[in-house]
Amino acid sequence: MKEGYKKTELGxxxxxxxxxxINEITKEHKQGxxxxxxxxxxxxxxxxxxxxxxPQIKYTQMPKLDVDNEIIEQYKLKDGDFLFARSxxxxxxxxxxxxxxxxxxxxxxxxxxxxxSKVINEYVGYFYESDYSQKQLKAITQGSSNININxxxxxxxxxCVPPLKExxxxxxxxxxxxxxxxxxxxxxxxxxxxxxxxxxxxxTKGIGHKEFKKTEVGEIPVEWEVKLLEEVSRITRLAGxxxxxxxxxxxxxxxxALKGFNIGENKLILNDIERISEExxxxxxxxxxxxxxxxxxCVGTIGKATVIDRDNAYHxxxxxxxITPVKQMHSLYLSYFLISDFVKKQILKxxxxxxxxNVLVGNLRRFNIIVPTxxExxxxxxxxxxxxxxxxxxxxxxxxxxxxxxxxxxQLLTGKIRVI
Numbered sequence: 001m002k003e004g005y006k007k008t009e010l011g012x013x014x015x016x017x018x019x020x021x022i023n024e025i026t027k028e029h030k031q032g033x034x035x036x037x038x039x040x041x042x043x044x045x046x047x048x049x050x051x052x053x054x055p056q057i058k059y060t061q062m063p064k065l066d067v068d069n070e071i072i073e074q075y076k077l078k079d080g081d082f083l084f085a086r087s088x089x090x091x092x093x094x095x096x097x098x099x100x101x102x103x104x105x106x107x108x109x110x111x112x113x114x115x116x117s118k119v120i121n122e123y124v125g126y127f128y129e130s131d132y133s134q135k136q137l138k139a140i141t142q143g144s145s146n147i148n149i150n151x152x153x154x155x156x157x158x159x160c161v162p163p164l165k166e167x168x169x170x171x172x173x174x175x176x177x178x179x180x181x182x183x184x185x186x187x188x189x190x191x192x193x194x195x196x197x198x199x200x201x202x203x204t205k206g207i208g209h210k211e212f213k214k215t216e217v218g219e220i221p222v223e224w225e226v227k228l229l230e231e232v233s234r235i236t237r238l239a240g241x242x243x244x245x246x247x248x249x250x251x252x253x254x255x256x257a258l259k260g261f262n263i264g265e266n267k268l269i270l271n272d273i274e275r276i277s278e279e280x281x282x283x284x285x286x287x288x289x290x291x292x293x294x295x296x297x298c299v300g301t302i303g304k305a306t307v308i309d310r311d312n313a314y315h316x317x318x319x320x321x322x323i324t325p326v327k328q329m330h331s332l333y334l335s336y337f338l339i340s341d342f343v344k345k346q347i348l349k350x351x352x353x354x355x356x357x358n359v360l361v362g363n364l365r366r367f368n369i370i371v372p373t374x375x376e377x378x379x380x381x382x383x384x385x386x387x388x389x390x391x392x393x394x395x396x397x398x399x400x401x402x403x404x405x406x407x408x409x410x411q412l413l414t415g416k417i418r419v420i
Contacts, residue, residue, distance in 0.1 A: 039063035043067065079096065
């Protein structure tokens with residue numbers, strides 16, 4: 001055994017550290033307010049699970065309630081109050097700060113107040129989001145169809161508790177990385193908002209135009225046209241008989257058969273894939289994908305699209321449209337147009353299902369597409385793709401920061417790395 005360490009249920013920890021259950025550091029706890037009244041423009045903020053952001057509490061989308069003083073007194077939050085999500089998003093939490101607005105907490109949250117002579121709230125938060133706590137929570141909820149926890153489940157969690165000064169240093173180190181993650185998240189959101197605004201303008205007003213004409217879809221530059229999707233592309237889906245009679249999954253197949261969840265906004269998401277053989281893909285040549293084709297889900301996750309970047313690598317699965325642009329149609333421009341708000345409105349217009357979005361190929365062919373000159377299509381696509389590249393850079397940075405934070409948590413929260 002490593003000198004200066006002792007063996008515990010959570011592994012080796014420094015001799016001077018304690019192992020305590022959350023019950024042993026808790027002064028009081030309370031379940032939140034069950035709101036039956038409607039949200040108001042003015043009133044008292046009501047924090048919900050979706051407003052918790054480990055450890056921050058976000059107010060951007062938080063609703064307000066008109067409640068009397070008795071309710072406010074029972075459920076108002078004070079500086080240092082710790083909120084746990086008790087349903088669904090297990091592992092999410094928030095710590096209320098005195099500079100936040102007056103706030104009460106909703107029924108799917110549990111408020112804890114801890115003994116600050118034993119623990120620092122931020123340290124408790126980082127331990128709670130670590131694998132050490134999450135494994136305990138998974139053991140509690142295992143086999144349950146409804147993932148819920150209660151105050152007793154939380155109080156039963158075992159945690160490593162160093163001296164207060166060491167807790168503070170650990171929390172400071174992890175907070176530094178957490179703030180960087182938060183800053184990067186803000187950059188991602190701001191850049192996405194910039195992209196959304198630019199898309200709206202570029203796809204309807206173009207670059208540098210001064211003369212516009214009225215059309216059935218609104219004002220557009222005089223040189224531009226409005227065409228149906230079937231006029232600027234060929235649209236194909238995998239036939240039902242082809243799927244039922246010939247389709248065969250092959251785990252080591254060369255060709256990736258794209259499903260709806262594999263298609264993002266101008267990117268492929270390939271962490272969960274299905275494969276087929278090259279022979280089957282060639283046999284079903286009508287639905288085989290080639291460089292420059294666009295894939296567009298027709299059921300469920302409608303509103304996403306991306307361009308295929310190479311030949312002989314992909315095939316469409318069920319419920320995916322293969323869209324092949326004609327010669328005077330730029331693939332990337334058309335893909336951006338298909339993920340725009342303009343097309344989302346048409347999806348709502350042609351949706352044939354009340355349970356989940358569903359657009360038939362016949363209706364998809366009738367979608368209105370705004371068509372600039374091929375030269376301007378390319379310029380618009382270049383501008384938008386440069387913004388996507390910036391978003392991807394920020395997202396990759398965030399992934400690395402989160403990996404760094406997770407690795408440090410594993411080391412710091414059991415004393416494998418000491419900070420005193």
